[in-house]
Amino acid sequence: MNWDAGLPLLIVATSLFSGLMIFFLSEKHVVARTTLNLGGAVFKLVLVGVMIWGVFHGHHYEARLPLLPGLDLLLRADAESMLFVVLSSGLWLVTTIYAIGYLEGSPHRSRFFGFFSLCVTATVGVALAGNLITFVLFYELLTLSTYPLIVHRETEVARRAGRTYLIYTITGGALLLVGTVWLYSMTGTLEFAHRGFVAGLLDTHRVSLIVVFVLLVAGLGVKAALVPLHGWLPQAMVAPAPVSALLHAVAVVKAGAFGIVRVVDDVYGVEATTKLGVSGPLAALAAVTIIYGSLRALFQDDLKRRLAFSTVSQVSYIVLGIAIIGPIATTGGLVHLVHQGVMKITLFFCAGNLAETLGIHKVSEMNGVGRRMPWTMAAFTIGALGMIGVPPLAGFVTKWYLGVGALDAGQEWVVYILAGSSLLNAGYFLPVLYAVWFKPAPDSWPDERSFGRFETSWALLAPPVVTALLTLAVGLLASAPFSPLQWARFITTLEYMP
């Protein structure tokens, strides 16, 4: 096996290896577990760096292993997959550092970090999948590896949330599998291709293609939390903060949204999607999800629940961008894959810091907390303003491309959705910021822990500060080479060039 085939396998295997090794460590082997965790994350990031350089220079990385007759387990690096691989690998490193600090002294850490690594293995597999069957396999592995993380605290509420999550995701997975098999029976191939591989069937299998599209999007829409398939996400916020970060920013919802991108771009292709008339309903569904999620977030007092509904809304920007069908809007959708990740992970890290340091779980308990935890709340402020779309933060760049793209595609109504969503985002984030910075602090906090001269432990503080700076950097330096925006434009150029 040469380097070009070995590199994708190696990238998937790094976290798989460290995850399996961690399962065999006892609770007291803290140093070994930390070394494996961080070593695996850093090594993966280095390999991803090598791969992204190669892909940018036109190098072809592909690993093909026989799976079933006529079907291969195919891992392939293309521009689209690299966007998701970089996001998941980069944020995995930050989340691992955070999780080490968050779970310090708590039980079952080896089990937690083992599944945590498996979860990232599955996410990278989803990103690098070169055909639909490989995608489905890693997609299901993601479901199975995330469940133990959601029920990690072993409380009744956590178990209930886990059950709901399983019911939703397994049902979604079944729909995805049915759609995949049906598609294979029609096309005889499942390999992703630029502009899709169903164009030849448009005249003969029009209805079947529409039904398969609905099945695939419904299956993927569960993880992407499209309304009305979003019910599991607000419940799953009972999981520890690093898991919430993983669910909302790195892995699960992103896998669903990325899957929809793959279906539209590389299974059906934008032309076939338009000709079948399915892009309009998909855009409408995304728009409904954006507004519904924001409206629900407006009335939540539980901070993580508010953030969860915010995720429901924000992830649909990705789907909306893809469904508008146009190069500029697609760029906006793709770049939001990264932008939403860095913004939302910042917010969940901050929510975790508040809970771990002061015992704060509700928005109504956050009065004056900016004075007690200024760094954490400064990071939270950047994340929240980014979500609203305040320039020059990441969210502004996304909304800019979606808005310009919608006008370019002649879909002016999207601009009103963006404006309404921004208004609602301001409605559920600005009162929090006001309470944090300007309301007087209470005499005591619900459950305060002291960390000496620092506001909290460095392992909990460094990750949100880093991701908040990233939120600023990816917006401010959006037009710099190798920025997420430039990479998204690179992908769109490949997809739409004549």
Place this chain on the structure above:
Amino acid sequence: MNEITSALLLLTPLLPVVLAFPPLRSRISHPCYIALLPAIVLLLVPSVVPIELPWLLLGSGLGVDGASRWLLAMSVVIWTAAATLLPKPGNHAADNRFTVFFLLTMAGNLGAIVATDMVGFFSFSALMGYGFYGLLVSGGDKTARRAGRIYISFMIAADLLLFEVLLIAASTTSEMAFESVRLAVSGSASPGLYVSLVLAGFALKAGVWPFHSWLPLAFRSARPAVALLVGGVPIAMGLLGMVRWLPLGEITLPGMGLIIRILGAAAIIYAIVAGVKRSQLKLLPAYTAMIATGFFSIALGAGLADPAVWNQYGNIPYFFIVSLGFGMVIVVAAICWLQTDHHAPAAIVKQEDDPSLWIERCAGAVVRWGGKLGCETLPRLRSAWLAKAGSLLQVCAWRKAVDAAEYSLQRWILAITLFLLLGLVTVFLAAM
């Protein structure tokens, strides 16, 4: 030389942001004065070559032309004057927070002046707006918080409108420099929407009548340093935005020009009547600002109605904005001096008739009239209508209903999915 001026252009908005960083600020004495140094040096350079920053945001530029040099000079003077009124640096958290907002607002203000493109201007003015909101409410009383609430509401609405403007501009041209957009919009098929949105957006930001309700509240309750900034920061930048973004001198919109002139005249009359009727010394700058923005609106309307007028007197609005900034500083400083030394004539202070509460009074009147109408004419209808409206408007009830629907969905998701799947298969078989 060009490298030095490029660095100065970058540092003009960047240094205040860097100095707002708490660990750095606490190690440097007089950070608010030091933050102004690049702008001061820039003013001394006779000719500044604009710079292009293709890596910044969506591709931006910075520069100083003749008009912005005057505006920069005005801002430097105003910020220096305001900095002298700041509390001494210490360990008081509220004062430290105030200094952070002070520096961030300064960065946004100076950045907006040196920005040569619309996205850059929009970004810096957003930074300025959020920073100024912090200045308004930081350590302020109930009135200051109310002023802040109204200001931020207007600012969010303004940002939404101006974002739409940016999208319209981007759909007409790929270049977002002020000059390119002006030319592109004036040549477009329907520039009316663009012009209306720009006017509404910046009127909200500048507190132009009838969006002025935060102005009297801000002047009455804000710290002297903040009151000093109102004229030169939000108002001046709002007016500057109109001049920079509108295709004035290249477009003829007589109808809109007339409406703007009428609104300007109405603003002047309102400010004079309200100012005379409910005089309060601290509110004098607010009414002065409203009269000034009224005159500015009349000039703008004239320019929209007849491009030749604007082309003949095109530089005057910049000098007007600069004069307004300086004038407001002098008025506020004079009032501060009068009040500090108890020179204020007691007779003109009349608290009970608060002109800033007109919104509440109007709303109250509508409620009272509605109540009377219902009670005296159709009592049964009124009570039935109220009961129905009350139940409909109970947000809690709606939330419970939505929660219940989601819970049911969670319990039945498997069955619903199978049912939908069956439906899809049926549709497919029927189509075969």
